[in-house]
Amino acid sequence: MTYCLKCQDWISQSVTWSTLFLPSQQTSLCDSCNSQLVRINGAICEKCGRQMPSRMICDDCKKWQTNDKYRDVLQFNRPLFPYTPFMQEIITQWKYRGDYQLKEIFTPYIKKEIRNFYPTKSFTIVPIPLTDERHQERAFNQATAIAEVIATHYENSIITALSRKSSHSEKQSKKSRQQRIKTKNPFFLTKSLETDVLLVDDIYTTGMTIHHAAKLLKEAGSPNIYSFTLAR
């Protein structure tokens, strides 16, 4: 007997032929929670990876493509899950409540899918940083936690090439898109890389954060920058 990571209900692993003879699969969610954890499938926006009714570029990405400064900084983003209310609950519990262990919900999905996402394997993994204050308060950086899972798969190193300025610590969600586009870059470079880069974050909302980070790395000499987020 184990507990569901999300709702802490008992998971009763019923003995079936497969559980009897196959190596037991690590179940981290109960059936009810598991059924709510849907993957992005079917057509996507080829830039940000968002689920779309048909293969096309989404409105957010069209805006990035018309912006001269940011048009070429990011190759593309790939997310695993649509940002549903259920996903929002998990991520809230994970990063705001600080329930670090919840990353185990995502680990098997990341391991399974990451290899299909990118045309190269030789990139440096760069997690999106938190401000020092927030990092202390939260005691962990959720982007680093995801990056670590990816790193074990690729045997690539994680390099903290970016830092976040503390004056920009105000909550992103309170600003409108227009405000965000105008916002100054909240990051600064602590190390320039000559390799391709995989940026890692938990959520891709409008793409602001990822584009800001990518721009700095691109200007510092990284040829190709890709990104991975849990949700879009």
Added chain:
Amino acid sequence: MNFSKTLAGKLLLTSELPLTKPTIDYLIRTDQLKQLPSITTKYGRYQCNRCGNKNKQLFANIPCARCNHTHLYCRNCVQTGRVLQCDTLITWNGTVPSWSLQAQPCYWTGTLTPPQQKAAQSITQAISTHQNELLIWAVCGSGKTEMLFPAITKSIKERKRICIATPRADVVRELFPRLQHAFPHTEIEALYADSPDRTDKGQLIISTTHQLIRYHEAFDVMIIDEIDAFPFHHDQTLPYLTDRACKLDATSIYLTATPRPEHKRKIRQRKLPVQFVPIRFHGYPLPIPTLKIEINLRKKLKQGTEPKALQQFLVTRSTSRQLLIFVPTIELLKKVADHYQEVAVHAEDPARKEKVDQFRQKKIKTLVTTTILERGVTFPSVDVVVLDAGHHVFDEAALVQIAGRAGRSPGDPTGDVLFIHQGKTNAMEDAIAQIKMMNKKGKKR
């Protein structure tokens, strides 16, 4: 500055202290604050000292950026603020708070019925003799809040600290204004998640049991409402919290209309003192449920065919009362509600509160419901039907509580209670036996 009222009896994470770092350091240096380890590990066992969790599966490791070590945190109480192993818990070790002296704190002008008075006396006596525990077995509709007033009055006069704990936030919200009204000069606070009435210096605290996670040896009197609604079986957290919130010589008063088997056993073995309140405040006996068997009931319900027993009941009943129909499952809820074109409500229903309010305002004549309306809610004049009363969700306590929805007002002190089943169960028989026992006790006085 005097911190004793805000900090005495509390058990807080350093981050929850409403104080600056220099003040905290000063209070620790002068031994007014005590630091305790947040998580203890001993012989391979873990314990979270905030919520009492000892279940290893509910601890996890975190690579902590605060102390640069990987260590434990507690997942059991993460909803009320994460406990890191590198954190400390803080308790007050300074002067004892002195609550204001009140000669006559109670402004309630009502009178208690003789059975209420008897219960009130035994509660007051239990507290003054520092009796450990007392269970008040009071039927649904006996008016238990008022029974508490004499003991609360005496405790306030003696400058004691009192807690009323309940599993449900609804109850806290309902009790708070009533107690404020009755004890207008007493510092009262209401604690539930996101409560606007948290003052941090209550002498009388009305709290959900979960919120007691921030208390430690605080109360002289602990009143636990609906003790049978505690999820005792697989969650030891709540009994641990209520226990820890009590001072060592405190008195615990348990209120229930339907004690759990383990409490009943202790009562029989005379290990738990009990006081019955067998009769409702209006003086009328409890309605006794009628049993009606229906062949192939479950099959009929599944097919959406109307059970004959229900049909007969519906045509013969007088329609002056509203009707509550209890069903065992959500699946059945939809079928029955569709069939009769009535409103249905269940626990996850987003419009639950609105629907119940509409029923209370008599805008809806009939409400089909799962067991969520089995307790706590009072409607003045209803008949009650339980469909498939033999289903396992309807245990003895649930059936007694459901039957207790009928006949609540002095204007209409009776009401029909009908259990439709396809085979009598022990739960049904025991529920009826319990109701009859209370009525008999009520008559004897």
